[in-house]
Amino acid sequence: IATLLVTNGTIKTGQSVVAGTCSGKIRVMTNFKGDEIRKAGPATAVEILGLGDVPRAGDQFNIVKDDKTAREIASARREKLREDVLAKNASTTLEKLFSQIQEGEAKELNLIVKADVQGSVGAIISSLEKLDTPEVKVRVIHSGVGTVNESDVTLAETSNAIIIGFNVRPTTAVMNQASSAEVEVRLYRVIYDIIDDIQAAMKGRLYPEFKEEVLGLAEVRDTFKVPDAGIVAGAYVQEGS
Numbered sequence: 001i002a003t004l005l006v007t008n009g010t011i012k013t014g015q016s017v018v019a020g021t022c023s024g025k026i027r028v029m030t031n032f033k034g035d036e037i038r039k040a041g042p043a044t045a046v047e048i049l050g051l052g053d054v055p056r057a058g059d060q061f062n063i064v065k066d067d068k069t070a071r072e073i074a075s076a077r078r079e080k081l082r083e084d085v086l087a088k089n090a091s092t093t094l095e096k097l098f099s100q101i102q103e104g105e106a107k108e109l110n111l112i113v114k115a116d117v118q119g120s121v122g123a124i125i126s127s128l129e130k131l132d133t134p135e136v137k138v139r140v141i142h143s144g145v146g147t148v149n150e151s152d153v154t155l156a157e158t159s160n161a162i163i164i165g166f167n168v169r170p171t172t173a174v175m176n177q178a179s180s181a182e183v184e185v186r187l188y189r190v191i192y193d194i195i196d197d198i199q200a201a202m203k204g205r206l207y208p209e210f211k212e213e214v215l216g217l218a219e220v221r222d223t224f225k226v227p228d229a230g231i232v233a234g235a236y237v238q239e240g241s
Helices: 067-084 094-102 118-129 150-159 172-180 191-203
Strands: 002-006 016-019 022-030 044-051 061-064 108-115 137-145 161-166 185-188 216-226 230-240
Touching: 016 044, 016 067, 022 067, 061 067, 108 118, 108 150, 108 191, 118 137, 118 161, 118 191, 137 150, 150 161, 150 172, 161 191, 172 185, 185 191
Parallel strands: 108 137, 108 161, 161 185
Antiparallel strands: 002 044, 016 022, 016 061, 022 044, 216 230
């Protein structure tokens, strides 16, 4: 779901769209009152459903002739984004950063930030950018709304970056990919913990890391409302117990 302001032309339900590195088709469109509408003209604010991913605030939103064109444009933009941040093919961890600082090697700390909502992304980036020191510069090479995905891991691997996840839960497949690529993914629930860890890394000290170990994973297939009991979830166990 994305909220957008139409600035030129008319958009209609069913049209193919591309927004930044995301693409999709407008399935449902509603106005500021929440009423479903079929088309919207210039200076109209609408909410649309149908994008395959969450675009960044401020991304340009364009209507294209078909789904294939939208996917090709989004794919080309994602590839360009990777190329823009491409660096030496090596991975890093906060532990490695400590030793690099002590040896006078570290100059930049590349980070990828993923969070549950756009507001959290902005707050985290704003806080991280204030941590620069003469020895180490903090650089957020990519950020976005949504969980950590395969593209993030690939980008981190090729740009020597650490992935910061806030209020998101990556899939087991993504975590396995990160482990194989020796990419560090650090997950947080409190923004101050992120700042503390990065500051500690930049000052050359590390506190014990607490890791969340997933014992089981289940997918909710349906929910049932039971009087006096609340909501019951019918779930399918995918792995673990």
